Each structure stands twice: as C-alpha cells, then as structure tokens.
Amino acid sequence: xxxxxxxxxxxxxxxxxxxxxxxxxxxxxxxxxxxxxxxxxxxxxxxxxxxxxxxxxxxxxxxxxxxxxxxxxxxxxxxxxxxxxxxxxxxxxxxxxxxxxxxxxxxxxxxxxxxxxxxxxxxxxxxxxxxxxxxxxxxxxxxxxxxxxxxxxxxxxxxxxxxxxxxxxxxxxxxxxxxxxxxxxxxxxxxxxxxxxxxxxxxxxxxxxxxxxxxxxxxxxxxxxxxxxxxxxxxxxxxxxxxxxxxxxxxxxxxxxxxxxxxxxxxxxxxxxxxxxxxxxxxxxxxxxxxxxxxxxxxxxxxxxxxxxxxxxxxxxxxxxxxxxxxxxxxxxxxxxxxxxxxxxxxxxxxxxxxxxxxxxxxxxxxxxxxxxxxxxxxxxxxxxxxxxxxxxxxxxxxxxxxxxxxxxxxxxxxxxxxxxxxxxxxxxxxxxxxxxxxxxxxxxxxxxxxxxxxxxxxxxxxxxx
Amino acid sequence: xxxxxxxxxxxxxxxxxxxxxxxxxxxxxxxxxxxxxxxxxxxxxxxxxxxxxxxxxxxxxxxxxxxxxxxxxxxxxxxxxxxxxxxxxxxxxxxxxxxxxxxxxxxxxxxxxxxxxxxxxxxxxxxxxxxxxxxxxxxxxxxxxxxxxxxxxxxxxxxxxxxxxxxxxxxxxxxxxxxxxxxxxxxxxxxxxxxxxxxxxxxxxxxxxxxxxxxxxxxxxxxxxxxxxxxxxxxxxxxxxxxxxxxxxxxxxxxxxxxxxxxxxxxxxxxxxxxxxxxxxxxxxxxxxxxxxxxxxxxxxxxxxxxxxxxxxxxxxxxxxxxxxxxxxxxxxxxxxxxxxxxxxxxxxxxxxxxxxxxxxxxxxxxxxxxxxxxxxxxxxxxxxxxxxxxxxxxxxxxxxxxxxxxxxxxxxxxxxxxxxxxxxxxxxxxxxxxxxxxxxxxxxxxxxxxxxxxxxxxxxxxxxx
Numbered sequence: 001x002x003x004x005x006x007x008x009x010x011x012x013x014x015x016x017x018x019x020x021x022x023x024x025x026x027x028x029x030x031x032x033x034x035x036x037x038x039x040x041x042x043x044x045x046x047x048x049x050x051x052x053x054x055x056x057x058x059x060x061x062x063x064x065x066x067x068x069x070x071x072x073x074x075x076x077x078x079x080x081x082x083x084x085x086x087x088x089x090x091x092x093x094x095x096x097x098x099x100x101x102x103x104x105x106x107x108x109x110x111x112x113x114x115x116x117x118x119x120x121x122x123x124x125x126x127x128x129x130x131x132x133x134x135x136x137x138x139x140x141x142x143x144x145x146x147x148x149x150x151x152x153x154x155x156x157x158x159x160x161x162x163x164x165x166x167x168x169x170x171x172x173x174x175x176x177x178x179x180x181x182x183x184x185x186x187x188x189x190x191x192x193x194x195x196x197x198x199x200x201x202x203x204x205x206x207x208x209x210x211x212x213x214x215x216x217x218x219x220x221x222x223x224x225x226x227x228x229x230x231x232x233x234x235x236x237x238x239x240x241x242x243x244x245x246x247x248x249x250x251x252x253x254x255x256x257x258x259x260x261x262x263x264x265x266x267x268x269x270x271x272x273x274x275x276x277x278x279x280x281x282x283x284x285x286x287x288x289x290x291x292x293x294x295x296x297x298x299x300x301x302x303x304x305x306x307x308x309x310x311x312x313x314x315x316x317x318x319x320x321x322x323x324x325x326x327x328x329x330x331x332x333x334x335x336x337x338x339x340x341x342x343x344x345x346x347x348x349x350x351x352x353x354x355x356x357x358x359x360x361x362x363x364x365x366x367x368x369x370x371x372x373x374x375x376x377x378x379x380x381x382x383x384x385x386x387x388x389x390x391x392x393x394x395x396x397x398x399x400x401x402x403x404x405x406x407x408x409x410x411x412x413x414x415x416x417x418x419x420x421x422x423x424x425x426x427x428x429x430x431x432x433x434x435x436x437x438x439x440x441x442x443x444x445x446x447x448x449x450x451x452x453x454x455x456x457x458x459x460x461x462x463x464x465x466x
Numbered sequence: 467x468x469x470x471x472x473x474x475x476x477x478x479x480x481x482x483x484x485x486x487x488x489x490x491x492x493x494x495x496x497x498x499x500x501x502x503x504x505x506x507x508x509x510x511x512x513x514x515x516x517x518x519x520x521x522x523x524x525x526x527x528x529x530x531x532x533x534x535x536x537x538x539x540x541x542x543x544x545x546x547x548x549x550x551x552x553x554x555x556x557x558x559x560x561x562x563x564x565x566x567x568x569x570x571x572x573x574x575x576x577x578x579x580x581x582x583x584x585x586x587x588x589x590x591x592x593x594x595x596x597x598x599x600x601x602x603x604x605x606x607x608x609x610x611x612x613x614x615x616x617x618x619x620x621x622x623x624x625x626x627x628x629x630x631x632x633x634x635x636x637x638x639x640x641x642x643x644x645x646x647x648x649x650x651x652x653x654x655x656x657x658x659x660x661x662x663x664x665x666x667x668x669x670x671x672x673x674x675x676x677x678x679x680x681x682x683x684x685x686x687x688x689x690x691x692x693x694x695x696x697x698x699x700x701x702x703x704x705x706x707x708x709x710x711x712x713x714x715x716x717x718x719x720x721x722x723x724x725x726x727x728x729x730x731x732x733x734x735x736x737x738x739x740x741x742x743x744x745x746x747x748x749x750x751x752x753x754x755x756x757x758x759x760x761x762x763x764x765x766x767x768x769x770x771x772x773x774x775x776x777x778x779x780x781x782x783x784x785x786x787x788x789x790x791x792x793x794x795x796x797x798x799x800x801x802x803x804x805x806x807x808x809x810x811x812x813x814x815x816x817x818x819x820x821x822x823x824x825x826x827x828x829x830x831x832x833x834x835x836x837x838x839x840x841x842x843x844x845x846x847x848x849x850x851x852x853x854x855x856x857x858x859x860x861x862x863x864x865x866x867x868x869x870x871x872x873x874x875x876x877x878x879x880x881x882x883x884x885x886x887x888x889x890x891x892x893x894x895x896x897x898x899x900x901x902x903x904x905x906x907x908x909x910x911x912x913x914x915x916x917x918x919x920x921x922x923x924x925x926x927x928x929x930x931x932x
Contacts, residue, residue, distance in 0.1 A: 045511045046601040047523065048727075048818070049825035052690055054520045055704065057513065091877075094870040095809060098700035135512040206683045213679035217672045219707060224518055234564035238521065241685060241725075259707075261514075343561060352514070359515035404560040411557075 012109075013067045013260055020175030021067040022111045024168060028065065029079050031164040035157055036078040036129040038120075039065055040137040043072050055221070060352035060359070061132040061165055063261035066110065072139060074120060075112075076129075083113040085120045087139060121146075128153045130161035133359040166364045169357055171390035176351065177440070179262035180392060181449060183220060184438055186256045187264040188453040190214040194228070194252050195270055195463040204228050204250070205240035211254045220256035223263035223354040227253035232269065232432020233400040235344055248272045249280055251432050255354060263354040265394050266450050267436035274465035276457055283399050283430045284457050286318040290397035291435045291455075294346055298439050298446040304383045304393065308346035311397040312338040323423040327415075337415050339377020340405060347394035348382040350438055355382055376412035387441045392449070396436030401427070478575075479533045479726055486641030487533040488577045490634060494531065495545050497630035501623055502544040502595040504586075505531055506603040509538050521687070525600040526818035526825070527631055529727035532576065538605055540586060541578075542595075549579040551586045553605060587612075594619045596627035599825040632830045635823055637856035642817065643906070645728035646858060647915060649686060650904055652722045653730040654919040656680040660694070660718050661736055661929040664710070670694050671706035677720045686722035689729035689820045693719035698735065698898020699866040701810055714738045715746055717898050721820060729820040731860050732916050733902035740931035742923055749865050749896045750923050752784040756863035757901045757921075760812055764905050764912040770849045770859065774812035777863040778804040789889040793881075803884050805843020806875055809868065813860035814848035816904055821848055842878040853907045858915070862902030867893070 028037070041062040044053035058069040065075055072087035086103060093100070100106075103114040115123070121142045128150050129143060147154035172180070190211040197210040208228035215222060225238040232251030244250065250272055255265040269284065271277070276284060290311040297310045316332045319325040319341065325332060332338060349356035349364060357364035362372065367385045383393065401424075409416040437450045454463060494503070507528040510519035524535040531541055538553035552569065559566070566572075573580040581589070587608045594616050595609060613620035638646070656677040663676040674694035681688060691704040698717030710716065716738055721731040735750065737743070742750060756777040763776045782798045785791040785807065791798060798804060815822035815830060823830035828838065833851045849859065867890075875882040903916045920929060 045513075045520065047511075047520070048526050048601065049599075049821065049823075050601070051824065052820065054511065054513070055691060060514050094700075095868055096700070096702045098697065098703055098705075099870070133515075135514065135516070203685070205685050209679040209682040212682065213675040216675035216678065219669070219671050225521060231564065234560075234562070236562045237564055239564075354518065355515065357515075358517065402561055404565070 016178060017067045017175045017260055018110065020173050021065055024173070025065050025077060025082055025112070027168055028077050028164055029082060031167065032077060032079070032161065034079060035160055036076065036081075036124060036127045037132065037157075037161045038129045038140065038143065039075040039077065039132040040134040040140065041066070041070050041073040041075075042134045042136040043138045045136045057221070057261065059132065059134040060261060060357070062134070063352055064165075064169060066112075067260055068110070069259075069261070072117070074117060074139065076120065076123060081123070083115050083123070084110065085115050085117040085123075087117045128157055130154075130157035132161060132165065135359070162360050162363055166357060166360065169351060170349070170364060171388055172351060172392055176262065177392075179258045179260050180264060180350070180438070183223070183256045183258045183262050183264035184266070184450045185452075186215055186218045186220045187254060187266045188450060189218075190254055190256065191252060191266055191268050191453055192463060194254070195268070195460070196466055198244070198250060198270065198272055198464050199274060201244060203240070203244065204230060204242050207250065207252065208240045208254075211252065215256040218256075220258060223255045223257035223265065227251065227267075230272070230431070232398075232434060233402045234432075235400070244272045246273045247277065247429055249430065249433060251434055253434065253436065261352045263350055263352065264450070265350055265354050265436060265438055266453060267396055267434045268453065268455060268460065269433045269435065270460045270464050274461055276461065277429055279427045280430055281457055282322065283427055284433055286315065286322075287397055287399050287433045287435050288455060288457075289318065290314045291395055291437070294395045294397060295437070295439055295446060295448060298387060298393070298395065298441060300387055300389050300441060300443060302387050304346075304385055304387060305378075305381060307395070308378070308381055309333060311346050312342060315342055315397070315399070323420055324427070325418050326420055327418050332418060335415065336375040336377050336413070337418050339375075339412075340409055340414050340419065341399050341401070342397060343377050343380065343400065343402065343405065344398065345378075345381035345383070347396050347436070350392045350394055358382070376414060389441050389443045391441045393439055393441070394436055395439050396434055398432065398434035399430065400432045401430065482644060483533045483641045483726055484576065486639050487531055489639070491531050491543060491548055491578070493634055494543050494630055495548060497633065498543060498545070498627065500545060501626055502542065502547075502590060502593045503598065503623075503627045504595045504606065504609065505541040505543065505598040506600040506606065507532070507536050507539040507541075508600045508602040509604045511602045523687070523727065525598065526727060526823070527598040528600070529818055530631075530635060532578070533726055534576070535725075535727070538583070540583060540605065542586065542589060547589070549581050549589070550576065551581050551583040551589075553583045594623055596620075596623035598627060598631065601825070628826050628829055632823060632826060635817060636815070636830060637854055638817060638858055642728065643858075645724045645726050646730060646816070646904070649689070649722045649724045649728050649730035650732070650916045651918075652681055652684045652686045653720060653732045654916060655684075656720055656722065657718060657732055657734050657919055658929060660720070661734070661926070662932055664716060664736065664738055664930050665740060667710060669706070669710065670696060670708050670716070673716065673718065674706045674720075677718065681722040684722075686724060689721045689723035689731065693717065696738070696897070698864075698900065699868045700898075701866070710738045712739045713743065713895055715896065715899060717900055719900065719902065727818045729816055729818065730916070731816055731820050731902060731904055732919060733862055733900045734919065734921065734926065735899045735901065736926045736930050740927055742927065743895055745893045746896055747923055748788065749893055750899055752781065752788075753863055753865050753899045753901050754921060754923075755784065756780045757861055757903070760861045760863060761903070761905055761912060761914060764853060764859070764861065764907060766853055766855050766907060766909060768853050770812075770851055770853060771844075771847060773861070774844070774847055775799060777812050778808065781808055781863070781865070789886055790893070791884050792886055793884050798884060801881065802841040802843050802879070803881050805841075805878075806871060806880050806885070807865050807867070808863060809843050809846065809866065809871065810864065811844075811847035811849070813862050813902070816858045816860055824848070842880060855907050855909045857907045859905055859907070860902055861905050862900055864898065864900035865896065866898045867896065
C-alpha cells in the first residue's frame, strides 16, 4: 500500500501535505465552535453529454482540508466528529475507473475516519450544517431539505463557515507554499519554453500548446484558461487562433496547477520577432517600473489598494513624461484616468484558486466594511486588505490600448482630453503588455516566488531569439 | 469582415459547414411539422469558482445547426420563423472578452435572423416549445415555466424533437465528414508523435502531453479525456502518473475535436521498449484479427450487434487455439464468456459527440424496439442498429486482464471453468490491448477513415523505435 496508496486510480499526495490537512481540519473544528460543516468535493462536470466529463478537480475547500480529489466525497467537520463520507462504489467501478484504496486504507492514509455517504444524514442527526461552496456538488439532497426548512439558520451557518475558511486560507502554511512553489517552478519553465517556441511558430496556438505541454509533461494542469495572444488588449482572451506577425507583441498569461490543486499565475510579454521596437521597449520598461514599484510596496500592514495606486502613479508619471497624458499626476491617479490604459486591478490573492476564494465573493478579498469602488478600473480590484505575512498575491500591472475604451472614454467616466492622441499614435504597435509575478508577504517585506523567470527586456529578447 | 468575420472573439467556420448548417435547419423545420424547437448553445461550466470556467464548447445539437460556439445563444427552429437569439452583451465584454461581430454581421454570416434573447418568450407566444438537451443551459427560465405548466405536452415535444435530431444526425453530410476527417488526420499525427515520444519518456503523462500538444498546436481540442496508460485494463483510465517500464504495453486512446465540435476517436497499443514480447505479439495479433474481421463485416443493412459478435467469435476462436479458453466456440460467444477478456462493446456512433447523441440516452444508438442486453459485456454495447451509408462508427476490439473480473467471473455470471489459468499465466505481461479505427459505412461496404495510421505490429515497432 505504501508505494501506491490510492492504487491506479489517483496519484498519492505527499506526507507534508497530508499532515498539514490534518492540522487544518483541527483548526477549522476549533473555529466552528460546535457548528457542523459539510465540505463537498463535488463531482465531474459534464461537457457535451453526461458521461463525457471535464477532468475532475475537487473543490478548493475540500482540497484544503483533505488534499486529494475524491469524487463525490463529503467531509464533515465537527468537534470530535470529523469524518470523510464516501459514495458507494459501483460494482463495475474497478473495471471502468480502476481500483481505489479501501475505506480502511484511505482512513489510514488521511488520518480521518471514513464512512459511507449514505450514513451522513444520520450522523448529522437534527443539526443544521453549514455547506461550503462547490461548483458541482451532488448527494446532499436530504441535507439540503433539512436546511431548506430552516433557511435563516442555514444562511448564518454558511456565513460562519465562510469566515472561518477565509481566516485560515488567507495565510498559507508551509505545505501550501511548497505546493505553490512546485506549480510556479513549472510555470517558469513553461514561459521559457513559450519564448523559445515563438520563432518557429506561425500561430498563437503553437506557443500555447508548447507552454501547456510543459506543464502537463510534469504532471501539472493549468490553473485557469491560458491567455496566449497577440491581442493582449482583450484582457481575458482565451482564443489562440491568430497568426503571429513580426511586429507583434505576444502576451502569455499561463499558470500551472499542482495535482493537489494549488495555483501559480505568471504573465510575460515578448516580441514575436525577438526584438522590441523602440516604442514597444519604452512602454515595456514603463510597465516593468510599475511592477517593480508595486512589489517594493508590498509588505505586512500595507493596504493592497495602495499597491495598486502605487503602480497607477508610476504609469501616469511615465505617460506624462512620454507626452501621452497631460495634466496633474495626482489628479490623473485620483480620478482614475490611468485606467484608460490600465483598466484592471494590480492583482489578487493566490492559493488553491488563482483568484483565491472568489467563490465566496469579496469576503476573502475585501476587509470587513470595505466594498468595491465605483470608479472604472479600481472597481475591478479583487483585493483590498492590509497584507499579512503568509499571504500570496499576484502583482500584474499592464498597459493596453483597448479600442472601445479609447474611442469613448467618457462612457466609463474618464477624461478623454487628458490624452495627447498624436503622441499616443507613436505607440500604435503596443496593443497590450502585462508583467505578472507571484509575491509572498513576509515579516520583513516580500519575496518574489516567481523571480527566477526573466523579465528585463534584454533577457526577454535573448530567450526569444535563442 | 470577410477576413475575420467573428473578430478577435472566435475563429470563423468555413463556407461548406455554414451552408450545410442552413440546409440542416431547413430539414429540421420540415421534420418538426409546426412544432417550435429551442436549441440552446449553453454557457461555460464553472470549475473551482464561477468565473473560472472550462473552455466553452456549445452543445452538439447547436453546433450541428449553427456551426459556431456562441455563448448563451438559443436557436429557435420553427417553420418560417427560425432565428438565433443572442444574449445582450455587457458594456465591458469588449474589454474582457473581445469584440464580436454585430448582430447584422452575424446574421449575414450565418444566413439566419439574429434577435435579442430577451425577445424569445414573445416570439414563442403561447406555444409549448421542445428544448434540445444541453449540459449547461441558461436563460430559458420563462420558457421552462410555461412548459412546467404543461408537462405532458412538453415531454411529447421533446421526444418529437429528439427523434428528428436522431434521424438527421445519424447520417453525416459532406460537411460533417470533412470536419471529422480533419480531426482524424490530426489524431493520426498525434498517435505517431506519441509512439515516437515513448523512448524518451519516463511517465505516461509525457506521452499524453506530446499527443495532446500535437492536437492543440493544430487548433484542435480533445473530444474526450485522453487515455494514455500502461494500465489499459482500467477501461476509462484518465490518470497519467504511472512510470513506464520496459516490459509494459502502452494503450493510447486519444482523439481530437475540431473547433466546429466534430470528434475523432483512435486507439493504438504499443510496447514501451519498442519490441513486443512473444506473448504480447500473440495477443496483439489476435486483437488485430478481431478488428479486421469486424471492419470486414461493416456494411449497409448489417446489424451492428453482429459486428460485435463477429469480433467476439474471433477472440474466442483465438483464445481456444492458444489454450486460454476451453469449450465450444459457439457456446462461449453465446453465453458471453468472451466478455471476461473483452468486457466492452465493439464501438459506437461517432459524430459531434464521441459517443454521438448519447445525451439522448439510447435513442440514437438502439433501433426502435431494441434495448440493452442483460448479459455482462454485451450490456455495454452502445449501438444496435442496422448500419446505413453515411453513418460513422468506431471499431475498437480489445483484450484485457481485469483482476477483479478474473478473480470472480461468477460475480458477473461468467464461466470461470472455461479458463485455463496455467495457459493464461503465459500472457501476464498483457494487461490491456485495444485497437480502434473510425469507419464510414458506404453504399458498397465501408471505408476506414483513420486507415492511414499504422497498426501492424512490425510497423508499430518501427514507429516506437524510430
């Protein structure tokens, strides 16, 4: 059993992660103070017909507490009564899906009582349990019926569970950091492979394929839909069918995910030809300066919105020096004019989700009492908390020329007259640039976890031309 | 517009397919005889949180009739009133997802009236429309409410629509065959790449990555979860974490999908070392003989179950000659004993779904009045119709040693005493072999659409060793 604890059916997690999961369950039990909480792993989502499913990946809350993607399993967390409830296996599951460890073996591996899912209702007796969010949960019909009869109590229980999960997951333990670092190291390789593949590629999709294959060769999936495009001005561009032209910049936002579910998130932008044009290099260096200033700002006690505004100020200052923007730097930051060229947030929490805990809305991202700004651009900021040691955030400034924004800035309340259109025209070969790294908040300040990946323009040119 | 009709947001389909879709809509209108039918494209399925979605792929019925994956769109098919209903675009969709052609441009491209989704209810007036299956449909709440009030009528309408879709989709037109052939040609390349990658690979996942990258480089996805494993005896083994050992056979069941949604489905099995052992070659040649006999059997008017039983007979005959099975060949076929080693069906319909139209249950696969056999093995046969020219089916016999089956054949009603365990032990280095091609039924007989891919054992050895 030790060599292949989950048999053919699943890769086995390491002992560091399994020990951490046990500790996390204990901590959650303590925070729930008598409340019973259900954390479903979920089931695979269907694609074009029921049996043709997307690859299964358990919910992040389940992975945080159990460490393994077990289809249909439900974790019960309750003081002195925590247990893992497993659906009955079909008599032919061995034939179609492979043998799985027995409940006894799983129990020994996970350090957790394992029971049949059918016994969950009786284990709950008449309690109203909280249920953690799960995109594709199943098998909780009877529990949901009990909850539906007491909606206020169920909602309050869910809120209490969400707060407890946020408190725990905001700050990463050693096992989480180790899993994320594995994912980041693979992503660093993928970006280098992508740069090297550019000179021999004709379409975006060829670079994307080379990058994703670097992840999957190493046993990693992707944490989100890869963005690999010469149209970086479309922020979430998930199509890869465009031809590459010599004067284009390619923006690649690709991050791998470990089999334990931990994410990485890296963006680099490089010239298809291997050489930045003069105008591209000017803007690239400005975005790099934004990123360096933002990373320098990261540290314990710092409000993340100020990290965003630090980058915005560097952008405005640089664009004023280039003559693209006109006006008072303070005012152009404060009134959000910078968002004409930098219309998204500086970054977000990173962990088991690439936007960590976004399934809880802004509960993780926004400190109590804070809400999204109404200002265009700032409204897209996903994180507004004071940073704490152990948090991991992305720092990902960008510069974009979005035709629909520039055509009518007033539509989003921005000041068109601040732009010098003639000077801006000099930069027409820059559609989108973004530079993104993953940063750990430390007691002393910060550590760039993806710092191994080159980002100076000369380095980038060498990697593309190699 | 002609060069990039769907702008950055989507790759554009070719004119052959668009013309075919218009013709298919006409045919469906005719078959529905006054009934109104809704065919939703669906929306992307969420993965770990709502905004982190799997790549969008419209429902197969929608792709059959429209040809393009348009998120959230709903096609109305009704005599003289067919139209495409599109959800309103968010003011910031251009920023995040890229510009899409205008309704007028889409209408010209698709040859179809385009209207806002919000107007769908009023277009239906008080009719009870049929709704085609869709795994992730949205935006039909008001229509569903109307249907819920007339459940019998709604169910009857759905059944009528399903029958019409089956009648049309069972037999492929020229455009469908062209799309499938594109997917098959890419899959043929992927298998050759996989064979060539084997000698330098240490884990299954490296071969899988090389094969899938061959598809994605060419702009193709995968039609189903790739099976690339040294544990071929687990029929739907979607894990790729096992190490490759010199004596292993690798089973690769990998098929690409075109951006128009058409599937291919190919399996080859090859020796990791580049050389079959004597025992592996004996069984490989037996499975190849099963496949050749089954393909020779395919033709118009032939009942597909007889294709299955033809392969079963070759297997039993071969295993008797090898001394692995003892008894009367007819009896061992008839009582299903062959399923001890070949526990799945000989194949299935292929089209827009890899198991085409499996979202309609057995309505497409089983001729009226026929139902699944209760016999183990035969019960898994997904197709039992008389074949017609224009149908595409897979032919995929296999031989497996499934430990849980062989340990207790009586559990599934099979005859353990037919096995000579001592002779079987000679083949212990054969855990799973499958050989699968895609076959078009023609007026004269059949054409193997994936016949370019090598399958003779000597050819396989050369490709792996190259």
